[in-house]
Amino acid sequence: MATRTSGARTQAQTKPRAATARSGAGGSGRAPARRQPAAPTRGAATRGASARRRSEPPKPPIQLLIAQIAVKAVYHAWMAAAGLLGSALRRFGRNTRDLRIHADHRRDGLGLAAFGAAILLGAALWGGAGGPAGGFVAAAIELFVGAGALAVPLFCLGASWRLVRSPSDPESRGRVVIGWAAVALGILGVLHIARGEPDLAQGVDRIRTAGGLLGLLGGAPLASAVTAYVAVPLLLIMSLFGFLVVTATPIRQVPEKLREFAERLTVPIREPGGYAGEDDEFDDYESGADVDGAVHEDTALDELLDEEPPRSRRRRGASRSPREGVYDVDAGGAGAEAGAGAGRGRSAAGRSRPPAPADDGTDPADLFADVAGLADGEDSEDVIGLVAGENGAAGPAARRQRARAAAGAPAAAAAVAVAGSDLAGDPPPGPDEIEYLVPPTDGAYRLPSPTLLRSGTPPKVRSAATDGVIASLTDVFTQFKVDAKVTGFTRGPTVTRYEVELGSAVKVERITQLGKNIAYAVKSPDVRIISPIPGKSAVGIEIPNTDRELVSLGDVLRSGEATGNPHPLLVGLGKDIEGGYVLANLAKMPHILIAGATGAGKSTCINTLITSVLARATPDQVRMVLVDPKRVELTSYQGIPHLITPIITNPKKAADALQWVVKEMENRYEDLAAAGVRHVDDFNRKVRNGEIVAPPGSERVYVPYPYILTIVDELADLMMVAPRDVEDAITRITAMARAVGIHLVLATQRPSVDVVTGLIKANVPSRLAFATASLADSRTILDQAGAEKLVGLGDALFLPMGASKPARIQGAFVSEDEISAIVDHTKEQAQPTFVPDVFDGGGEARKEIDEEIGDDMALFLQAVELVVSTHFGSTSMLQRKLRVGFAKAGRLMDLMESRGIVGPSEGSKARDVLVMPDELEGLLTTLRSG
Numbered sequence: 055m056a057t058r059t060s061g062a063r064t065q066a067q068t069k070p071r072a073a074t075a076r077s078g079a080g081g082s083g084r085a086p087a088r089r090q091p092a093a094p095t096r097g098a099a100t101r102g103a104s105a106r107r108r109s110e111p112p113k114p115p116i117q118l119l120i121a122q123i124a125v126k127a128v129y130h131a132w133m134a135a136a137g138l139l140g141s142a143l144r145r146f147g148r149n150t151r152d153l154r155i156h157a158d159h160r161r162d163g164l165g166l167a168a169f170g171a172a173i174l175l176g177a178a179l180w181g182g183a184g185g186p187a188g189g190f191v192a193a194a195i196e197l198f199v200g201a202g203a204l205a206v207p208l209f210c211l212g213a214s215w216r217l218v219r220s221p222s223d224p225e226s227r228g229r230v231v232i233g234w235a236a237v238a239l240g241i242l243g244v245l246h247i248a249r250g251e252p253d254l255a256q257g258v259d260r261i262r263t264a265g266g267l268l269g270l271l272g273g274a275p276l277a278s279a280v281t282a283y284v285a286v287p288l289l290l291i292m293s294l295f296g297f298l299v300v301t302a303t304p305i306r307q308v309p310e311k312l313r314e315f316a317e318r319l320t321v322p323i324r325e326p327g328g329y330a331g332e333d334d335e336f337d338d339y340e341s342g343a344d345v346d347g348a349v350h351e352d353t354a355l356d357e358l359l360d361e362e363p364p365r366s367r368r369r370r371g372a373s374r375s376p377r378e379g380v381y382d383v384d385a386g387g388a389g390a391e392a393g394a395g396a397g398r399g400r401s402a403a404g405r406s407r408p409p410a411p412a413d414d415g416t417d418p419a420d421l422f423a424d425v426a427g428l429a430d431g432e433d434s435e436d437v438i439g440l441v442a443g444e445n446g447a448a449g450p451a452a453r454r455q456r457a458r459a460a461a462g463a464p465a466a467a468a469a470v471a472v473a474g475s476d477l478a479g480d481p482p483p484g485p486d487e488i489e490y491l492v493p494p495t496d497g498a499y500r501l502p503s504p505t506l507l508r509s510g511t512p513p514k515v516r517s518a519a520t521d522g523v524i525a526s527l528t529d530v531f532t533q534f535k536v537d538a539k540v541t542g543f544t545r546g547p548t549v550t551r552y553e554v555e556l557g558s559a560v561k562v563e564r565i566t567q568l569g570k571n572i573a574y575a576v577k578s579p580d581v582r583i584i585s586p587i588p589g590k591s592a593v594g595i596e597i598p599n600t601d602r603e604l605v606s607l608g609d610v611l612r613s614g615e616a617t618g619n620p621h622p623l624l625v626g627l628g629k630d631i632e633g634g635y636v637l638a639n640l641a642k643m644p645h646i647l648i649a650g651a652t653g654a655g656k657s658t659c660i661n662t663l664i665t666s667v668l669a670r671a672t673p674d675q676v677r678m679v680l681v682d683p684k685r686v687e688l689t690s691y692q693g694i695p696h697l698i699t700p701i702i703t704n705p706k707k708a709a710d711a712l713q714w715v716v717k718e719m720e721n722r723y724e725d726l727a728a729a730g731v732r733h734v735d736d737f738n739r740k741v742r743n744g745e746i747v748a749p750p751g752s753e754r755v756y757v758p759y760p761y762i763l764t765i766v767d768e769l770a771d772l773m774m775v776a777p778r779d780v781e782d783a784i785t786r787i788t789a790m791a792r793a794v795g796i797h798l799v800l801a802t803q804r805p806s807v808d809v810v811t812g813l814i815k816a817n818v819p820s821r822l823a824f825a826t827a828s829l830a831d832s833r834t835i836l837d838q839a840g841a842e843k844l845v846g847l848g849d850a851l852f853l854p855m856g857a858s859k860p861a862r863i864q865g866a867f868v869s870e871d872e873i874s875a876i877v878d879h880t881k882e883q884a885q886p887t888f889v890p891d892v893f894d895g896g897g898e899a900r901k902e903i904d905e906e907i908g909d910d911m912a913l914f915l916q917a918v919e920l921v922v923s924t925h926f927g928s929t930s931m932l933q934r935k936l937r938v939g940f941a942k943a944g945r946l947m948d949l950m951e952s953r954g955i956v957g958p959s960e961g962s963k964a965r966d967v968l969v970m971p972d973e974l975e976g977l978l979t980t981l982r983s984g
């Protein structure tokens with residue numbers, strides 16, 4: 055796909071200033087977006103002035119002016135009252151939404167009017183107390199909808215509620231109108247038939263007490279064509295169909311929707327304090343919205359009354375879903391930048407964007423300066439089920455998997471041989487007993503309710519800040535006499551990309567040379583220039599938004615692409631520069647390196663990855679090895695049933711765990727070879743279909759292998775302790791593990807070459823770079839510049855395997871309390887079943903070495919200190935400084951080699967020292983702790 059710029063988002067630049075800058079660009083062959091009127095000549099001006107004087111309209115009479123003022127005053131008073139009522143209701147309802155000032159007031163005005171209509175019609179139709187005006191309106195309504203008029207006040211009430219509490223969604227308007235029309239025609243048609251099919255000749259009163267004119271229209275032709283007995287069910291079907299259209303529910307999703315609806319009724323509404331407020335950092339995000347409660351109590355009514363909420367709409371039908379990118383490198387090479395590639399191509403079907411509030415550009419109050427700036431980060435959308443996720447747990451395959459010994463424990467346990475019974479002298483267990491060695495916890499494992507993840511801030515299309523930047527850019531071009539013009543822009547959650555077209559004889563370098571001046575003019579150092587924007591004859595200038603938007607993981611996981619793809623390793627990454635959701639299938643990456651300076655958003659990203667898996671996959675589908683040497687980042691996940699081992703904080707144990715993963719990989723390969731398949735998915739399919747059976751006499755039970763996701767939150771800590779073991783394990787895993795369903799996520803805040811070594815880089819093909827401290831770091835991660843210009847807080851460049859240009863994305867955000875809600879849920883569903891032999895990884899050799907150090911530990915530590923601090927791996931130096939013999943010094947050096955502190959012997963040359971002096975302290979601590 056050549057470009058990802060969506061028509062909806064890219065705004066033709068129509069500011070007069072831009073056109074001014076373009077003047078004189080004649081010969082470029084491109085028409086300016088809007089031409090300035092030609093400057094009038096002096097004579098023309100004079101003629102114009104006298105002509106204006108001649109044609110000046112007569113002043114309006116004073117009465118007319120007063121009338122205009124009065125009308126305006128009434129209008130503004132009405133709007134102010136409506137605004138007040140709207141905001142009061144939103145606050146009251148706890149499902150506050152991001153409603154923009156002008157658009158909101160208009161909507162509030164309509165809502166208020168609908169509320170007034172409900173009162174008037176209720177009084178007139180139910181109590182006969184509407185007065186002459188009410189009576190007249192009631193009679194007219196009865197004429198049209200007959201006895202159905204009794205429901206009209208309720209309808210108005212519902213419409214008023216919906217108008218006030220939800221942002222406008224023009225996309226669904228047509229559908230909702232058609233849906234309600236079908237509902238009305240069907241029901242009124244039935245009423246018409248039930249009341250004896252009166253026709254006009256029998257008088258208007260009979261029509262009024264039946265289905266009204268609409269009922270006559272819906273019922274009479276059908277009844278006369280197919281008899282009343284057939285017409286009634288047909289009309290009821292039409293009504294039902296209309297209702298499904300209104301709620302955008304395909305028939306196959308009806309049971310699921312009913313279940314969700316029932317769940318919502320039964321799940322208690324959390325009070326605002328319940329979730330929010332525990333994490334100071336995100337207080338604003340949490341408390342502003344009172345979101346948690348809102349999602350429960352809002353959706354039911356919303357869905358009944360009007361279009362389904364935006365996010366559920368997104369997951370249905372390509373034409374309505376926002377453009378979302380799933381990076382699926384297998385599908386033909388992911389196109390990273392601007393969607394150039396198959397991954398994006400796949401998602402091109404659904405290009406409509408999430409509904410954006412009409413942007414008035416006057417709302418700096420809700421700018422996203424940082425997360426704390428989300429003071430009014432109101433919940434803009436309701437939460438509907440993660441269809442795929444929930445289904446994922448419910449299928450028979452999942453149940454079979456669940457029954458696996460060790461709760462889907464990988465490898466050894468997955469292909470469990472039930473030796474215990476034999477050893478105990480019991481008869482070999484039957485297949486059922488084997489399958490249920492570890493019974494499923496509490497029946498079926500249920501995935502967490504999607505209501506646990508909140509919505510982010512709604513996207514903006516344009517704001518006052520955007521216009522200001524365009525004016526500044528135009529000024530810079532004018533001042534430096536560059537024939538260039540801002541022709542459009544694409545606003546993402548964090549940055550806006552301005553498209554600049556050049557005159558015919560203007561070098562592209564002119565723009566790149568102006569980088570610093572542009573940065574100065576727009577008051578932002580983080581200006582990134584892309585030349586050209588792929589697929590366009592235009593230079594892109596990416597400038598951070600002063601009014602950033604929060605991208606919530608909940609929204610990404612509720613997008614159409616996420617719910618339409620049940621793959622358990624599909625994770626939410628964030629949004630791209632066009633505001634389209636970006637997801638990645640970790641199985642297709644197949645390994646990813648995440649790097650970025652401290653505070654850039656790397657840990658948050660890892661949280662979104664893990665939470666995505668927890669939200670979408672059962673422990674039988676995905677098991678995880680979590681390595682957290684910093685000891686603080688992943689502790690929230692302790693105890694989740696997806697873990698293979700408790701969270702690993704000791705770097706040495708992490709190295710062992712990696713060795714175990716290698717062993718596991720080899721075991722799986724053996725199984726795949728024996729079964730004659732090349733990929734774990736084929737193996738699992740055959741196991742499920744019963745095509746792979748244990749050889750006669752074997753007690754082994756084949757069960758599908760879960761994916762194994764190994765996540766290392768700080769690779770540098772591991773590389774410091776056992777660089778060679780770690781590098782070796784990573785290289786072996788990354789080279790082979792893909793086919794057996796084992797995938798690595800490696801994160802580091804120190805993307806230097808001693809951490810991200812050439813070997814690791816060569817084998818980890820997908821990269822995600824958050825803001826880096828330096829250009830060199832950007833080059834280490836991405837092999838190109840760019841990450842050093844990112845603005846932090848989740849702003850990232852994503853370079854999936856096979857892509858040549860990275861795509862800029864805003865990482866999704868998930869808060870601590872959302873994580874703990876999801877984690878609590880998974881813990882309620884099942885207990886982790888740890889694989890026992892993970893930490894035997896170093897194996898016999900490691901034990902021997904540890905024993906070998908024995909009493910020499912103090913001497914060994916001294917030797918390590920010497921070698922690392924001098925960075926000189928010489929045996930004779932050890933002899934001299936430690937006053938030991940050659941044999942002992944040689945043995946100490948061998949021990950250091952086995953611990954990855956020095957490289958192998960190179961004859962008489964000193965050995966390479968693999969640990970940096972500043973890492974010495976940590977290394978000694980680890981060695982001491984054994």
Ligand SMILES: Nc1ncnc2c1ncn2[C@@H]1O[C@H](COP(=O)(O)OP(=O)(O)OP(=O)(O)O)[C@@H](O)[C@H]1O
Pocket residue numbers: 335425604605650651652653654655656657658659803824847848849864865866867
């Ligand atoms: N995607 C995001 N959206 C909004 N804010 C974010 C996002 N990612 C990170 N932040 C903000 O930035 C802060 C730092 O993020 P995070 O802890 O993930 O950084 P880090 O790179 O992991 O830093 P460290 O390596 O020091 O842990 C977070 O507390 C959060 O406020």
